[in-house]
Amino acid sequence: MRLTRHIALVGSGAAGFDLTDPLDCHVYLVRGTRGAALIDAGAGASAGPLARRLLAAAGPAGDRHLLLTHGHADHAGGAAELARLVPGLDVRAGAPADEWIASGAEEGLSVDRGKAAGVYPPGYTFRPCPAVRPIADGALVDLGGGVALRAVATPGHADGHLCFFLDAPGGRALFSGDCVFTGGRISLQNLHDSRVPDYAASLARLAELEIDALLPGHHEVSLARGTRHLLAARDVLARGLLPGSIT
Numbered sequence: 001m002r003l004t005r006h007i008a009l010v011g012s013g014a015a016g017f018d019l020t021d022p023l024d025c026h027v028y029l030v031r032g033t034r035g036a037a038l039i040d041a042g043a044g045a046s047a048g049p050l051a052r053r054l055l056a057a058a059g060p061a062g063d064r065h066l067l068l069t070h071g072h073a074d075h076a077g078g079a080a081e082l083a084r085l086v087p088g089l090d091v092r093a094g095a096p097a098d099e100w101i102a103s104g105a106e107e108g109l110s111v112d113r114g115k116a117a118g119v120y121p122p123g124y125t126f127r128p129c130p131a132v133r134p135i136a137d138g139a140l141v142d143l144g145g146g147v148a149l150r151a152v153a154t155p156g157h158a159d160g161h162l163c164f165f166l167d168a169p170g171g172r173a174l175f176s177g178d179c180v181f182t183g184g185r186i187s188l189q190n191l192h193d194s195r196v197p198d199y200a201a202s203l204a205r206l207a208e209l210e211i212d213a214l215l216p217g218h219h220e221v222s223l224a225r226g227t228r229h230l231l232a233a234r235d236v237l238a239r240g241l242l243p244g245s246i247t
């Protein structure tokens with residue numbers, strides 16, 4: 001599903017548009033002249049079609065990137081299979097989630113809690129992805145043709161959570177993972193690394209950005225005037241409250 005000149009939605013599960021496996025988050029494909037990037041990997045069952053989309057967009061000699069917003073299985077569970085299917089895939093995640101993804105640490109990634117809650121089927125296993133490497137706050141991924149992504153450290157939903165800010169000739173976008181959704185909603189969960197002070201600081205930081213599109217990990221997307229969603233979250237924080245939480 002094409003969203004802008006440079007962005008397509010290529011994966012989406014039951015908390016979205018039912019394009020791919022029900023467990024998948026939104027998976028976005030960003031294309032430049034030098035290569036292409038997937039934002040998030042889905043839970044794993046859709047790795048084949050996602051790999052084909054990435055390879056086609058990057059071209060035979062183009063750079064191939066997989067940028068993970070965080071380690072939860074609906075976002076990162078497909079990383080190992082994508083790394084197997086896509087030669088030379090550059091897999092990145094924020095620390096310390098990169099280590100949990102590399103080793104398949106289901107407690108760090110809260111997969112154990114997700115299974116207990118029925119979010120993931122009892123037989124689901126998170127496949128370790130040793131190819132993942134850390135990406136620092138502020139790091140740039142240049143896809144060529146004026147299309148560049150910048151990592152923005154945004155802990156609070158989970159440790160190591162990153163958003164990715166896209167600057168492209170067609171406009172600016174924020175891939176916000178599970179940090180902020182349309183209407184300024186958030187995802188604060190009863191998990192070991194869901195942290196209120198970090199979350200508030202991350203939302204205040206995001207409110208400084210000027211964006212056209214807000215492209216979260218689930219639910220609706222917003223293709224214009226995206227800054228209003230970031231300001232909505234900031235305005236609730238300014239009243240000493242937390243924005244409404246969804247998953």
Ligand SMILES: [Zn+2]
Nearest residue numbers: 070072158178
């Ligand atoms: Zn999450």
